Amino acid sequence: xxxxxxxxxxxxxxxxxxxxxxxxxxxxxxxxxxxxxxxxxxxxxxxxxxxxxxxxxxxxxxxxxxxxxxxxxxxxxxxxxxxxxxxxxxxxxxxxxxxxxxxxxxxxxxxxxxxxxxxxxxxxxxxxxxxxxxxxxxxxxxxxxxxxxxxxxxxxxxxxxxxxxxxxxxxxxxxxxxxxxxxxxxxxxxxxxxxxxxxxxxxxxxxxxxxxxxxxxxxxxxxxxxxxxxxxxxxxxxxxxxxxxxxxxxxxxxxxxxxxxxxxxxxxxxxxxxxxxxxxxxxxxxxxxxxxxxxxxxxxxxxxxxxxxxxxxxxxxxxxxxxxxxxxxxxxxxxxxxx
Numbered sequence: 001x002x003x004x005x006x007x008x009x010x011x012x013x014x015x016x017x018x019x020x021x022x023x024x025x026x027x028x029x030x031x032x033x034x035x036x037x038x039x040x041x042x043x044x045x046x047x048x049x050x051x052x053x054x055x056x057x058x059x060x061x062x063x064x065x066x067x068x069x070x071x072x073x074x075x076x077x078x079x080x081x082x083x084x085x086x087x088x089x090x091x092x093x094x095x096x097x098x099x100x101x102x103x104x105x106x107x108x109x110x111x112x113x114x115x116x117x118x119x120x121x122x123x124x125x126x127x128x129x130x131x132x133x134x135x136x137x138x139x140x141x142x143x144x145x146x147x148x149x150x151x152x153x154x155x156x157x158x159x160x161x162x163x164x165x166x167x168x169x170x171x172x173x174x175x176x177x178x179x180x181x182x183x184x185x186x187x188x189x190x191x192x193x194x195x196x197x198x199x200x201x202x203x204x205x206x207x208x209x210x211x212x213x214x215x216x217x218x219x220x221x222x223x224x225x226x227x228x229x230x231x232x233x234x235x236x237x238x239x240x241x242x243x244x245x246x247x248x249x250x251x252x253x254x255x256x257x258x259x260x261x262x263x264x265x266x267x268x269x270x271x272x273x274x275x276x277x278x279x280x281x282x283x284x285x286x287x288x289x290x291x292x293x294x295x296x297x298x299x300x301x302x303x304x305x306x307x308x309x310x311x312x313x314x315x316x317x318x319x320x321x322x323x324x325x326x327x328x329x330x331x332x333x334x335x336x337x338x339x
Contacts, residue, residue: 006047008035008056015312022323041065049319055276060086071322073315078332091336095318095328097311104306111301112167115244118268119212121295122240124148128292151175157210160217169195207234219246229254240266247271266293
């Protein structure tokens with residue numbers, strides 16, 4: 001009998017076709033919900049392998065639901081929401097994708113693209129202008145209703161200049177923006193010159209000077225609420241905040257208040273407090289839906305075809321290797337296959 005692979009949500013056909021060559025593949029078809037743990041348990045009992053997404057909850061009860069489960073393919077690798085201790089105890093191999101080999105530059109570059117797209121949307125009020133035009137309010141050319149601040153000679157401040165930030169710098173500089181940054185460890189001076197960025201050793205100064213503040217710090221217990229009411233009050237009333245990293249670095253209630261009372265001009269958000277692992281069912285606060293000064297996307301920083309095709313295909317190839325009795329190169333826990 002052919003092995004059975006269960007996929008927790010729709011993924012690109014190119015990856016499904018790779019797995020279909022050696023296995024029977026079933027896809028949970030819904031895009032309006034996270035798969036519930038009990039549903040995943042039921043399907044794990046009927047599967048030999050699972051293909052899960054970055055934020056799919058895979059606790060021990062899923063891993064132990066089927067003693068014949070042979071492996072898991074996981075988006076996100078070692079940051080996936082999998083009980084790795086339970087998987088290792090079962091000697092259950094977990095395969096992922098090699099982010100350094102992802103076509104299109106991977107999630108880092110795609111997230112930088114999305115961040116730049118949000119900056120441009122806010123600077124030129126593109127979403128507002130679209131709504132304005134669709135509502136039939138276009139009656140006079142070159143009016144003052146939708147004037148934006150633009151990006152030329154504006155300052156982009158980056159808090160946490162890592163892999164996403166370096167890609168973002170190149171995009172911002174291409175639009176004639178000045179870029180300032182701060183992070184835990186300053187770059188060497190020659191690298192700053194190469195990027196064309198200015199080091200600022202004080203987060204508060206970045207907030208005061210920037211027209212667009214991009215929050216890209218790593219999320220950990222020390223950066224939860226890294227930006228709160230105090231920090232937002234330091235920003236210019238004409239400035240915008242962008243968060244395409246992790247929601248919990250920005251205090252959500254303080255941000256909503258700042259948007260409502262005009263402390264800042266607006267925001268671009270790809271992440272929200274109500275996301276896994278904080279909650280099973282991700283959603284954005286409804287109060288944001290009614291605001292014209294925000295651009296909202298559904299944690300979709302890596303959501304481009306070249307990236308997703310490449311990533312899911314690598315995971316599919318890893319599962320195929322397991323099925324063929326081979327040792328995949330992209331394993332999170334290679335020690336479980338040591339005999």
